[in-house]
Amino acid sequence: MVHRLEPLVIRHTRRIPSPTGPAGEGAVAARQFDAALLSVGFKLSAELLERLSGLSEGTVVDTAVRTLGTVREMVGDHVRHNVYFIDFPANVPDTYDFWARCVAEALADESARESVLEQLGKGAVDLLTLPSYGRYQHTYAEMLGHHEELIAAAGDRVTVLHLGGDAEAEVTDLYLALAGSTTPLGEDGLRDLDVLARACVDGPQPETIPVRENRAVLNRARLRAGAPPLLDTVTDVLRLACAVSDGDVTLVAATRFRRLTRPVRRALLAGLDSVVAAAPAKLADVHAHREGFKRLGERLHPHEYPQWPHAADVFAVARGEKRARSFDSRVEELLGMHDVTGAVELLKSAPGKLFRALDRLLRMALDQEERDVVAAAAEEVVADVSGRVLLSVREHLANRARDTGETRVFVNRLGRAWVTEDERPPVLPPERERLIAALDAELRRRLPAPGRLLIDPDALDVALPLSGRATAAGLGVLPRGSVSPVDGELLRFFVYWKQAAHRTDYDLSALMLDADYATVCWLAYTNLKDLEGEHSGDITEAPDGASEFIDLRLGAARGEFIVPQVNIFAGEGFEEVEESFFGFMLRGSGQRGRPFEPRTVRMKSDLRGPGRVALPLAFRRGEDGRWRAKWLHLYLKGTPAANRVEGNRVSVATLLRGIVEREQLTVRYLTGLMDVTTTTLWDGKTVPEGPVTYIGLQRPDGLHPDSRVVVPENLRDLIPE
Structure with a gap:
């Protein structure tokens, strides 16, 4: 069990649980382990190397095998990265010369000649019909034979693995850290928490579970173990039902509830009954997720359990048969009558809602007296608002001094992004500064003395990670809005994908923009090389996995922004493929090596989001001439098929402007x-x-x-x- 959970500890903490085994002469094996790690950009800390050296050779080897598999996957080296052009980045042809060559080869192929001649007669040729286009023309081993060994450089990434504590303690500590997180976890974090919750259900539990999605994951583990779930709202029960059905505990996407066993149905109905019996006003919470409760009611059959009448009331409210006025509807009624003072007084009983509504309340206030009422109420209840909400509002207010007409960027919980013009009037300086001062003072009070x-x-x-969904699983990944330095001569992007059931074609592209966000040029399968660099060639299907690369010479870049993107041209989405990830490497000009060298990988992140265009990050040249990465983790809706960099460059530039010019809390x-x-x-x-x-x-x-x-x-x- 412990060995099965060890990869989670390594990924989340960069620690290896303290190896156990007989004492021995493991120094030689430990040094070999360290050398093998270095080849993929990792190394053992001095303390961990010393610990391993005192154990038997067999124990060291077992630890090495488990660890190497984990770190290779972390950096993307667990798959074979082939390239279409075998010598990439050398000898990449001109785009049109390459296409003409593919046509010539097709004409020489008896099985394809007739089709190509017919297409030529009509004035256009579909590249996908050409036998030599889009499919590897050589094996992985043949490609390796065309590349020299990587020359190590001082700037190569080295990630240190440290000595952890007892394996069981490491697992427990990680479980408590994830379960008690003050910010929502991403999809991968929730998945890992579920694994840990099953293993730790009988052990120590977090004192508080601030995030409701985390509570749902823990409750599923408790339910499986026969322990009572932790429920204090009707929505907790709905989230638990979603978890039991392997659905979306965030309640963003609708869950198709499974046929539930009688013990599970009884547990859910008893939970609903106890929540409503203790606080009947919580029936009003049903309105926010009426459709979900209606569908759940069809699975629970509450009429079969008359001993829980309050649970039946929940579904009666969902169906509109019983009235339960919601808190939000009372607020909206007051605001509809332009009674800002009355709305503020009501919202003081729900401090988090008050802070989320501050901007709207200040815009609706008719005079200085009402604006003072809003600000005074916020100051009165600020101590009762979660730190995450305080920071979110603080960041929001910092960006509300701009003039009307600026770009407004929206990003939902799944990373889907869109842009519109911000037509709201600014929050007036006196109230904005007063609220910012109150927020800073409260946050300063809560922060521990370091x-x-x-x-x-x-x-x-x-950037501060106000939500785990503002980032992605992977290595070297930072939260959306973060800025980090990029030092190197060659910047190489890579994407890997493996289709699950249908032909899938992902296209890696890089868009170059000037200081005014206007297009300078791009690298893609439609423009294989330019002054800035080269594209490794278009791969149009991935039954066994496929990779594409782009090399960029930063010193030759004509633009001020470089925006890599992954476009879905055809086939399965990012959440449907068996696996997909993006990353970048930094190299010196003389390092050579294979197209994919794990020790040069600075970032590798999973591509798991909605939309058909992924924008992991962008690069910006500063006034000092240095390049810096701006982390995005965004997805554009795109079109159902044939997404290309040429077609989305305007929307990408508009979105980038909105993100770059937004002030982030860091x-x-x-x-x-x-x-x-x-x-x-x-x-x-x-x-x-x-x-x-x-x-x-x-x-x-x-x-x-x-x-x-x-x-x-x-x-x-x-x-x-």
Whole structure:
């Protein structure tokens, strides 16, 4: 059981649970393990290397096999990355010359000649009908034979794996951290929490579970173990029903409820009955998810259980047979009468809703007296609002000083993005500044005193992870809105996908924009090479998996922005394929090597979102000439088929402008509020003696064991409750 959960610990914490086994002479095997790790961009910490060296060779080998499989998958090296052009990035042909060659080869092929001649007679040829187009013309082994070994460079990525504690304790700690998270987890986080909850259901439990989706996952594990679920709202029961049916516990997508066993039906009905019996006003919560409750009622058959009449009331409200006025409808009624003062008074009983409505209330206020009422109410209840909501409102207000007519970007919980013109009048400066001051003061009060603070300067512009859905699973991934430095001569993007059932064609492209977000050029299968770089060639199906690459010479880039994107030309979506991921590598000009070299991978993220166009991140050249990544994690709806960079470049540029020009709350902001003893910017080398609070992109080797460490994997720990 512990070995099965070890990969979760490594992925989430970069720690290997303390290996156990007989003592022995494992030093040689440990050094070999370390060398094998280095080939994929990882290494053992000094403490972990010492621990392994004192164990038997067999124990070290077993640990190495398990760990290497995990880290190779983390970086994307668990699959074979072939390229269409065998010498890529060398000898990539001109696009039209390449197409003409494919036509010539088809004309020489007796089985294809007639079809191609017919198409030529009509003035156009479908590239997909040409035998040599879009399919690998050589094996993976043949491709490797055309590439020299990678020359190691000081700038190659090295991710340190540290020594963890006892395996059971590591699993428990990870479970408690995910279950008690103050911010929602992403899809992968919820999936991992489910695995951990099953293993830890009989062990220690978090004191509080602030996020309702997490509670649903835990409740499913409790239900399976015969323990009573933790329920205090009717929506908790609906989420649990979705979890039991392997549906969407976030309630964004409709769940098709399965046929439920009698014990599960009884547990859900008893839970609904107890919630409503204790607080009848909670029946009003049914309105927010009426359709879900109606469909659930068809599975639960509440009429068969007269001992739980309050549960039957829930479904009566959902069907409109019983009246239960919602809190939101009362607020809307007051606002419909332009009674801002009355609405504010009511909203004070729901502080989170009040803060989410602040912008609207201030815009509806008719005079200074009403605006003062709104601001005063916020100041009165600010201590009762969750830290995540406070930070979200603080970020919102920071962006409300702009003039009417600016771009307004919307991003839903799934990462789907769209843009519109912002026609709202700005929040007036006196109220905006007053509320920002109140928010800063409350957040400063809640933040713990970190003592000696050691900060990696590269982490200062990392955006605060107000939701786990603002990022993606993977290695080196930062939350949406983060900015991180990019140092290297060659920037190489890659995408890998493997279709599940139908022919699927993903197209990797890179769009170059100038300072005004106008198109300069692009690299794609329709433009295989340009001054900036080369494309590895179009692959149009992936039954065994396929990869595409783009090489970019940063020094030759004519634009100010580089926007990589993955377009679905045909076939299965990002959530339908067996596997798909995107990433980028940085190399020196003389490093050579295979198209995919794991030690040069700086970021690898899963592509699992709605829409037909993925925008993982963008790169921007600063005034100092340095390039920096701006993390997006966005998906555009696109079209059902034939998405191409040429067709979406305007919408991508508009969306990028909205994201780039939006002010984000970052680590820099939050650490500026902390009451610290001393603050030191880490130079990447010197580790101080004694415990510190370290915030950075990776834990340094040699920190004092009592230090508090915050890295991207647990950045959510910075968000106050």
